[in-house]
Amino acid sequence: MTGAAIEANGLGMTYGRGSGWALRDCSFRLPAGRICALVGPNGAGKSTLLALAAGLLRPAEGSVRVLGTTPAGARPRIAYVSQDKPLYPQFTVADTLWAGAELNPATWDREAADGIAGTLPQDAKVKALSGGQRTRLALALALGKRPELMLLDEPMADLDPLARHQLMGVLMAEAAEHSTTIVMSSHILTELEGACDYVLLVDGGRVRLGGETDDIVAAHALVTGQVRDLAPHTVVESRTTGRQLTALVRKEGQVDRTAWDVTEPSLEELLLAHLRSPGAPALLTPSAHARDEVAAI
């Protein structure tokens, strides 16, 4: 079993009295070296989870370990890019990259940073950059640090499609070459397909799906046939048109192909079905179980 990039046990977080749980009873393990999609509806707790892993928030209950230590202890080995991408507005692009090099003298990789920020006007002040350009600069700082773990909160949200495609390619190459673990929250499900080999679906402050993308997809099937009982399979979502039933099921053994047309869902179809069906039971593959939980099974 490879080391864990993130391991959460009973993790809970609230922003203050009366504000409810932003994250609750959240347990999972993310093995190192994965490119993980962190998905879930607005307010699900994705940013909270990333900020807890980055050590910017303290858990109200439970614990989170990062790269085998506390989030604070792991900070030099983590790069975190928050949704609002805080940068010094008075700095120029060149100043910002210089500061990145000064703050990370042991690990700074200028080539990696320039690979992302090289196209930006170097003398332009941060406050004069567009949202997408600021994103590019924040990602250049994160990558230039050569972290072992990148925590990226909706990093591509304000990038144009071409820039998204290019930066996703750079991140994938980085992860492959340096075994960097990347956790990326996103609402653009189509973009995650093919890019991420691990998925965490958070909803209502809890992890509902966690594990290798291929295994999660393979555990499900899209079935179509005459209306009848689908037992022993678990129906995540179903739709009936006349006598025809279409359902996304979590398989319990093989689906009877003499009774049903069976196809494999896309990751997007699967995630959407789970998002529309908050009552569907959670699924974590063996590698996504927190160690305390494994010991408890």
Ligand SMILES: Nc1ncnc2c1ncn2[C@@H]1O[C@H](COP(=O)(O)OP(=O)(O)OP(=O)(O)O)[C@@H](O)[C@H]1O
């Ligand atoms: N600073 C804060 N103060 C009070 N409540 C907060 C704060 N930040 C987040 N919350 C609450 O915590 C919950 C989880 O929010 P969080 O930002 O983690 O969700 P998210 O999944 O990142 O959402 P989105 O997709 O909209 O970015 C929400 O109910 C939100 O209202």
